[in-house]
Each structure stands twice: as structure tokens, then as C-alpha cells.
Amino acid sequence: MATVPVGAISAVATAVGRPDLILPILAGIGEVDSAAPSHAMWAMSRMDPDGDEFRAAFEQFLHDFGSRGPNEWESRSPTWETRPALALAAIDRMRGAPDSADPALQNAERARQREAAAAELLAMVEADPATHGQLAAAIACSAAWLPGRERTKTNNIRCIHEMRMPMREFGRRMVEKGAFDEIEDYGFLRSAEVEDCIANPHAFTETIRSRRAEYRHLQELVPPFVFVGRTDGPDTWHRRDEPAEGMLGAGDSLVGMPGCPGQAEGIARVILDSNDPTALEPGDILVAPITDPSWTPLFVPAAGVVVDVGAALSHAIIVSRELGIPCVISATDATRRIPNGARIRVDGSTGAVTVLELP
Numbered sequence: 001m002a003t004v005p006v007g008a009i010s011a012v013a014t015a016v017g018r019p020d021l022i023l024p025i026l027a028g029i030g031e032v033d034s035a036a037p038s039h040a041m042w043a044m045s046r047m048d049p050d051g052d053e054f055r056a057a058f059e060q061f062l063h064d065f066g067s068r069g070p071n072e073w074e075s076r077s078p079t080w081e082t083r084p085a086l087a088l089a090a091i092d093r094m095r096g097a098p099d100s101a102d103p104a105l106q107n108a109e110r111a112r113q114r115e116a117a118a119a120e121l122l123a124m125v126e127a128d129p130a131t132h133g134q135l136a137a138a139i140a141c142s143a144a145w146l147p148g149r150e151r152t153k154t155n156n157i158r159c160i161h162e163m164r165m166p167m168r169e170f171g172r173r174m175v176e177k178g179a180f181d182e183i184e185d186y187g188f189l190r191s192a193e194v195e196d197c198i199a200n201p202h203a204f205t206e207t208i209r210s211r212r213a214e215y216r217h218l219q220e221l222v223p224p225f226v227f228v229g230r231t232d233g234p235d236t237w238h239r240r241d242e243p244a245e246g247m248l249g250a251g252d253s254l255v256g257m258p259g260c261p262g263q264a265e266g267i268a269r270v271i272l273d274s275n276d277p278t279a280l281e282p283g284d285i286l287v288a289p290i291t292d293p294s295w296t297p298l299f300v301p302a303a304g305v306v307v308d309v310g311a312a313l314s315h316a317i318i319v320s321r322e323l324g325i326p327c328v329i330s331a332t333d334a335t336r337r338i339p340n341g342a343r344i345r346v347d348g349s350t351g352a353v354t355v356l357e358l359p
Contacts, residue, residue: 002142002145002146002313003312004138004145005138005139005141006026006142006146006312006313008134009022009025009121009135009138009142012125012131012135012138016121016124018120018121018124020261020349021120023258023260023261023321023348023349024110024113024114024116024117024261025117025118025121025139025142026146027110027260027322027324028107028109028110028111028112028113028114028321028324029114029142029147029321030107030111030147030322031147032146032147032150032318032322033147033151033153033154033293034068034150034154034292034293034296034318034319035103035318035319035322035323036064036065037061037065037068037293037296037297038103038299038300038319038323039103039104040057040060040061040065041087041091041094041297042094042101042102042104042300044058044061045091045092045094045097049091058084058087061080062081062084062087065080065087066080066082066161067079067080067081067157067158067161068080068157068293068294069082069083069086069293069294070086070273070274070275070294071292071294072157072294073156073157073160074187075160075163075164075187076187076188077184078184078275079161080294081161082168086275089276089277090297090298093277093282093297093298093300093301094297094300094301096281096282097282097301098282101282101300101301103300106323107322107323107324110323110324118139122135122136146313146318150318157293167186167187168186170186171183171185171186174201177201177202178202179197179202179204179205180201180205180208181205181208181209181212182212185212188207188211188212189204217234219240220240221234221237221239221240222237222238222239225309225332238336240289240335240336241272242336243337244333244336246337247336247337247339248337248338248339248342248355249358250355250356250358251354251356252355253353253354253355254332254333254334254352254353255331255350255351255352255353256306256328256329256330256334256351256353257312257328257331258328258347258350259305259307259316259317259320259321259326259328259329259351260317260321260324260325260326260327260348261326261348261349262325262348262349263345263346263349264303264304264325264326264345264346265285265345265356266283266285266302266303266304266343266344267284267285267341267343267344268284268285268306268338268339268340268341268342268343268344268355269286269287269340269341270287270288270335270338270340271286271287271288272289272335274288274291274294274295274298277297277298280298280301281301282301283301283303284301284302284303285302285303285304285306285344286298286302286305286306287306287307287334287335287338288305288307288308288316288335289307290307290308290309290316291307291310291314291316291319293315295315296315296319299320299323300323302325303325303326303346304326304327305320305325305326305346306327306331306334306338306353307328307329307330307331307334308330308333308335309329309332310329310330311329311330320348326346326347326348326349328346328347328348328351328352328353331351334353338353338355339355339358340359341359342357342358343355343356343357
């Protein structure tokens with residue numbers, strides 16, 4: 001449903017020759033669940049990390065957002081509740097950011113731009129009551145349905161987390177028995193094997209070790225983004241850390257999909273895992289393979305965001321619009337073609353990413 005008002009707004013703006021108004025109208029909506037943790041983290045980044053205020057705020061943060069984390073749809077993945085160090089590392093990345101990076105300030109500015117862009121587009125079709133009415137309804141609906149889309153995901157993630165916690169207790173007990181090497185090893189059991197594992201835990205130890213090794217090997221590879229029929233085997237896939245053909249040099253560009261308007265220049269930080277954000281400094285350009293809410297706190301200190309994959313209503317776009325950060329998505333192989341440490345320019349209005357200077 002969230003795509004319906006977006007399509008109506010896009011159609012009208014394009015018809016009157018003002019497609020530049022589309023993105024501003026879809027930004028600064030507020031009440032977006034995946035952006036909410038960033039506001040709480042920002043507030044904590046301004047507190048004394050050793051003080052009682054911070055400890056109380058962090059405890060509340062884990063209560064409110066503990067279900068979020070990297071790959072949060074997978075029950076064996078860590079979350080901010082099961083591994084608080086992930087959230088603490090993200091908060092630490094925000095400490096060096098200037099006060100002007102406050103996500104609340106950025107959102108307020110985007111909200112003002114949204115109101116101005118909406119008023120301008122509505123004024124252009126005022127002579128056509130039908131179009132004007134449909135456009136006004138679409139703008140109002142976008143403000144309800146885009147956050148609603150995020151809320152649906154949040155509710156699902158909370159349900160998954162309720163399943164995750166007892167499974168982690170099961171894993172902990174299996175570790176105590178010496179049957180599992182890690183708490184998360186429960187994720188390598190098939191549903192039909194769980195009862196047998198409870199009855200005879202050590203019977204699955206070697207099977208789990210073999211599956212874990214295969215899983216970690218596959219994590220190092222990049223499967224084909226699109227294929228027809230059956231894909232070639234993993235032995236033909238590229239490694240994630242393998243430079244792509246056509247590595248960009250100074251002056252070279254790649255073009256993706258515009259996500260959030262604006263330009264930013266900074267040092268490209270290619271980060272493949274949100275679990276380790278320590279390389280990202282305030283003012284850097286975050287270059288990531290894909291994003292989910294665990295990446296959101298990294299948007300705050302970043303000057304811009306470039307993502308390998310994504311669509312018109314993907315997480316990176318929704319959050320970057322709320323935080324007012326230039327963003328380009330669907331920049332194919334950006335993490336493999338942009339040299340880490342290069343100075344780059346991101347144009348969120350055109351989708352162009354240009355290497356200005358090599359490291």
C-alpha cells in the first residue's frame with residue numbers, strides 16, 4: 001500500500017515537469033521506527049558514558065530497541081539486547097559528530113522542506129480540482145503509510161525476538177552440556193531435529209560444526225544477484241573482499257538510484273558488517289552492501305551513504321530521508337569498486353558517485 005501514494009505523487013510531479021519535488025515530499029515524515037534508535041543513541045552520545053544518567057538511558061534503550069540488530073530476521077543473529085556491545089560501539093561512533101548532526105535537527109529541516117515542496121506542487125495543480133484532491137490525499141497517505149510499513153516490520157522483528165530468547169536459553173544449556181560450541185548453534189538444527197537433540201544432545205555436535213563451517217564459508221561469498229533457473233555453484237561465486245572488475249580511479253563515477261537529495265564529499269569507508277563500525281569517522285561516506293536497522297546509527301555521523309542494492313522504499317532510503325543525508329542506492333558493486341579511503345562525492349539527486357582522489 002505504501003507504494004500507491006508514492007506513485008501518485010511521482011506521476012503528478014513528473015507530469016508538471018517538477019520531478020525534483022518528489023524526494024523532498026517523501027522525506028521528513030517522522031515517526032519512522034527504524035530511525036527511532038538513532039535519536040535515542042544520539043542523546044546517549046552526549047552523556048557521560050560512566051554516569052548514572054547514561055546507564056539508566058541505556059537500560060531503557062535495550063528495553064525499547066533490544067530486538068533490533070544485524071540480520072534481525074534470523075533468530076540466531078545477535079541483537080542489541082543479546083550483545084549490547086554492538087549498540088555501545090554505534091553510540092561511540094556518534095560521540096565525535098558535531099551537534100549539527102543531531103538527527104532531530106535534520107528531521108525538522110526535512111519536515112520544513114517537505115511542507116514547502118508539497119505546497120508548491122499542490123499550487124501547480126490548483127486549477128484542476130480532481131488532480132489537486134488526489135494529490136493532497138496521496139501526500140497525506142504517504143505520511144501515514146510509509147511509517148506504517150516500517151511499523152509492520154518492527155512488529156515482526158519483536159515477535160522473532162520473543163522466539164530468539166528461549167532458543168538462546170536452549171543454546172546456553174547445550175553449551176553447558178558440551179553439545180554446542182556456541183549458544184547460537186541452535187540455528188544449525190533443522191526443526192525436525194530439535195527434539196532429538198534435546199534427547200541426545202551430543203549426537204548433533206559434529207553435524208552442527210560441519211554446518212557452521214559451511215555457513216561461514218558461504219558468508220564470505222557473493223551469490224549472483226539475479227539468475228534464471230538454477231544458479232552456478234558457490235565455487236564460482238566471488239569473495240566479498242575481492243576487488244571487482246572495473247575498480248574506480250580518480251575521476252571515475254558509477255551511477256545508482258537517487259535516494260535522498262543533496263551532495264556530500266568525504267572519505268569512503270567500505271564497511272561490510274554493521275557489527276564493526278569502528279572504521280567510520282564523523283564526516284565519512286558510508287559504503288555498505290545493504291542496510292537494515294542495525295546500520296541506522298552509522299548514518300548519523302556519516303556525511304553520505306552509498307549502498308550496493310536497494311529499491312525505492314528500502315531501509316536506506318527511508319532512513320536517509322528522515323536524517324537528511326545524501327544517499328545513493330542500487331550502486332552495483334560499490335563496496336567492491338570504490339577504493340576504501342578514497343575521497344568521493346555522493347550526489348543523492350542524480351545517483352552519481354564520483355571518486356575525487358585515491359587514498
